[in-house]
Amino acid sequence: MTEPIVRYQNIQKSFGDVEVLKGIDLDIKPAEKVAVIGPSGSGKTTIIRLLMTLEEPTSGDIIVDGKNLWKMEKNGKMVQANEKHLSSVRSDIGMVFQHFNLFPHMTILENCMTALVNVKKIDKQEAKQRSAEMLEKVGLGEKLEMYPSQLSGGQKQRVAMARALVMRPKVMLFDEVTSALDPELVGEVLEVIRDIAKEGEMAMVLVTHEMDFALDIADKVLFLDNGVIAEQGTPQEVIANPENERLQNFLQRFNN
């Protein structure tokens, strides 16, 4: 049994009075592909935002590669993590956003390079080469000098993926990455994710509404409902043969 790369232990999260996550326990193994499905408002985006440190859990622990993400040891006691600690753990994690969040003042090559140069302190020439290769891989090798505003939504999202991938995270998070796209552009983005998934070495957590896609690439599917993991298992168990009644109702909406 391999050690999990990410472990959620009784994670709770409230926004004001609203309890969004009500005790999540979850293990993600290295290279495991986890799809998170569920109705909107069920807390699925919050799960990955907590891991990216965009939100802080109200209680519970998240362990990344053996290190507690939100807490650190100080004088023998566990205290709230400072920015330095968060930064050291965060470097294992990458994220692709629903709305791409590309840097509009940089070319797409610069978008990919900037964190390599400014965060990882990698030599500029090497960063350039690695970024260009990664953009080539997502099918944008011809557009290196273009600005995000000159690209289609699907192309933007592929740049965003290259930008996250080039940092070589151990865990990649995908937050409804096709939800903001025109339907005809969804395919090209899913294709790239499928390719990344096949390479295998990286764990992936995908919050998605694309059931066929989840069925196709995920090792494990979580059905999140009302802040708890209502059902989990292989895609075959969860999507193809659901037992939970609410899950059946939820899936029904995608079948017609």
Next chain:
Amino acid sequence: MKKWSWDTFFDAFPMVVQGLGITAGLTVACFLFALIFGFFWTFMQRIPIKSVSWLIRWIMEFIRSTPPLVQLFFIYYAFPSVPVIGMTLSPFTCAILGLGIHFSTYIGEVYRSGIDGIDEGQWEAAKALNFSTRKKWSTIILPQAIPPTIPMLGNYLIIMFKEIPLASTIGVVGILQLAKNYGAQHFNYLEPLTIVALLFLVLSYPSAILIGKLEKKMNRRFDKKEPSGSKPIPEGKGA
């Protein structure tokens, strides 16, 4: 009453123009000071301690609500007698401090509006890529926040330029002071003061046009409509 005389005009012109260096130099110095000090206000306001940001807001409000002339007089005449920190400063230095600090409070607000215009998604992307606070500001936030404010900053430059003659009240000898001196010597104020007005017009009008051009260029530079992440509603908050 005397009539307009071109002879007086051309006689006064070389003398008044001599002050142009001082007037322009003071404008540039004050503006640079305000541009740099503006960041001080912007960042102090962002300190996440309520009492500090409240205090800073209050000081800025105080400086903006007080006439710059009063501030100049205070720095020149009253500051030397302030205990501990008080010292006598040259009129030129006083003018830089007085007008520079006054306008820095406006410029700090301009910066703030530029930073507020940055989409939440940009901050999140910077965090997801593990940028340090310093690098996040220098490579992601400020390069996007400042260019759109350049036209506003330019307007403040012109407004400030027109306030520069206030410095003559504490003895900075710019074009206005020289025109007054000429007038006093020759009992002729009409021509030298007309020259002053013309010089201000000649300098500020082209600047205004230049700023308008810059504004157009900035708008073209990158499409601000890029949907770089409307703030996602945390699940549970919406619906």
